[in-house]
Amino acid sequence: MTGASAACVFCQIARATTATTLLHSDDRVVAFQDINPSAYRHYLVIPVAHIPTVKDLDRRPEDFALVSHMFQVGQTLMSRDAPQSKHRFGFHQPPFNSVDHLHLHCFALPFIPKWKHIKYLSMGPLGGFIEAEKLLEKITP
Numbered sequence: 294m295t296g297a298s299a300a301c302v303f304c305q306i307a308r309a310t311t312a313t314t315l316l317h318s319d320d321r322v323v324a325f326q327d328i329n330p331s332a333y334r335h336y337l338v339i340p341v342a343h344i345p346t347v348k349d350l351d352r353r354p355e356d357f358a359l360v361s362h363m364f365q366v367g368q369t370l371m372s373r374d375a376p377q378s379k380h381r382f383g384f385h386q387p388p389f390n391s392v393d394h395l396h397l398h399c400f401a402l403p404f405i406p407k408w409k410h411i412k413y414l415s416m417g418p419l420g421g422f423i424e425a426e427k428l429l430e431k432i433t434p
């Protein structure tokens with residue numbers, strides 16, 4: 294499950310084989326701008342390992358540590374690049390995810406255009422989008 298996939302665009306970005314500018318990179322995660330931004334600032338933080346979706350995460354210390362690290366990197370970038378804005382962080386849940394490689398959406402509000410917020414609403418337990426804090430609660434070991 295965690296092997297790199299040659300067909301996966303996010304795996305290619307994580308291995309820096311694309312022209313995408315990395316805003317952050319370390320041995321576990323990389324961050325970059327969403328190619329189709331929906332907010333004043335819209336970044337993605339992804340694990341270097343190919344983990345398809347939030348459904349592949351569980352109450353395991355390594356999963357919890359990884360998501361905590363992604364969240365922390367996102368918060369650091371948002372406070373650096375958009376200190377005046379309200380920030381939101383979360384994940385799409387299948388089948389609402391666009392790319393099958395786990396990615397944390399990081400937003401500095403406002404959403405642009407405004408209706409775009411609909412894509413990132415948490416819609417209850419079956420919801421399309423889960424806040425980072427909620428996911429961390431769910432996978433606390």
Ligand SMILES: [Zn+2]
Pocket residue numbers: 297298301302303304305342343344393394
């Ligand atoms: Zn991948």
Ligand SMILES: [Zn+2]
Pocket residue numbers: 384385390391392396398
């Ligand atoms: Zn997404």
